[in-house]
Amino acid sequence: MRFFLLTLLGLTLVGRPAFAADGDLGVTVLGTGHAVFGDQVWPYQLLRLQEPGKAATYAQWFPPRQPGVSPTMMLTRPYDGISWTGEAVDAKWAARGNGIHPDDSEPHYHAGSSSIAYALAPPDSIAAEAFYYLFHDFGVLAVFGRFYAGGDIQNDRDDMHAGMRFLAQAPGVDRSRIGIHGGSWGGFEALYAAVDAPAESRPRVGVALFPLSDFAREVDYLFNVLPSRVTDPTRLGQYATFFEPYLRRVFATTGGPPGGPGTDYGRWTREHLASTLSVPFLVLHEDWDTLVPVEQTQTLAALAGPRVTPLYFQHWDPVDWNSRDLSHGPLVSTYWSVVETVSLGHLLTDLGRPTQxxxxxxxxxxxxxxxxxxxxxxxxxxxxxxxxxxxxxxxxxxxxxxxxxxxxxxxxxxxxxxxxxxxxxxxxxxxxxxxxxxxxxxx
Known part of the structure; x- marks a missing residue:
């Protein structure tokens, strides 16, 4: 009966504000549903979050089931395809289906632009990703960056900020026990979301997996460091193809490569992060990462001190960069279950209730x-x-x-x-x- 009433209430809210907006953040419930695992049910809401002058942000919200207030996790989801927003861009990509498609939803798409991967993520799949938090009766907010929809890195940062604004007002959230988690591009989103978070919902703890933390150095890595490591022209071509969509999004915000006329990387470097990050983060990174070099985490940790705890997955033999594939490294693949164990252990022990x-x-x-x-x-x-x-x-x-x-x-x-x-x-x-x-x- 409890879940029936929750679902009925959700249906009456579809298309209307979920609750009073906090200042100028508009919150609209676009749909509701429930995920079932075994004999347990987790109701969820599909949200549009709107800040004035910014593109809409979309999120999936699992309200805490316990009475009172509960620990809550925010998950950054940069690549997940969603089809329930009502926006034409989401309908277009959902109709294309899973696979590799032209990255033609801007920014600055042209005939020579690379294609990108797309995968539709139905609401139940997000519940599966959040299962261990839901199992412990946490609230969970998944915020979608929608990489396929174009935008730029400022838009990604705005999306995560809207998510943190939502947690500052959402009922049932223990705002002293908010965590954040993201990997790779989602790791960038997690770090910068923590920097931008309102004081009312600043995370207590974060985990970032092999995150891009410094955009100026990443561009330097692609233009200068990689050619000094990789001599195989075929492999260098693979890098250029892979990173072309990312560079377009970076340059759409910063104006171009560092040092160019009118470019501005002031809010996109490790110095910016280290001077503004107050949330303690566990950061996991492998030393054979060819997408985001481990030096990103090493230098950020050196500047941020105890606020960044790096866990390195390390090799004891030398690397041949010409033979390495484009990935975050073979060890994080081999030890992916370890990545999950230490990340969840870190977050759950910090955020969990004292007696559960x-x-x-x-x-x-x-x-x-x-x-x-x-x-x-x-x-x-x-x-x-x-x-x-x-x-x-x-x-x-x-x-x-x-x-x-x-x-x-x-x-x-x-x-x-x-x-x-x-x-x-x-x-x-x-x-x-x-x-x-x-x-x-x-x-």
């Missing part, structure tokens, strides 16, 4: 294999300082590790203690290991 059980997914063999790599990296002197506090979070008394493929559930403290003792040759109790990890990894 926290279920963190893991793949046992993969996580143990990664920790063996960490042990080797520690032995050869690589920077693995971020690992100890992340393991300590997985030892939080509230945390249970869950392996979806087998259904195995184990206390986080028990599992971490057993694996560290096996790999480091120690004999710690869980309590002893938590004390050790407060300082660093075992020697």
């Amino acid at each position: 059980f926290l279920i963190v997914p893991f793949t046992e063999v993969t996580l143990a294999t990664w920790l063996w790599d960490v042990r080797v990296l520690q032995w050869i002197g690589s920077d693995v300082r971020a690992v100890a506090p992340l393991l300590r979070e997985l030892m939080d008394p509230r945390v249970f590790l869950f392996e979806p493929s087998t259904g195995k559930v184990v206390g986080g403290a028990d599992w971490v203690t057993a694996v560290v003792n096996a790999l480091w040759g120690t004999q710690y109790t869980a309590a002893q290991l938590r004390d050790v990890l407060a300082v660093g990894l075992p020697p």
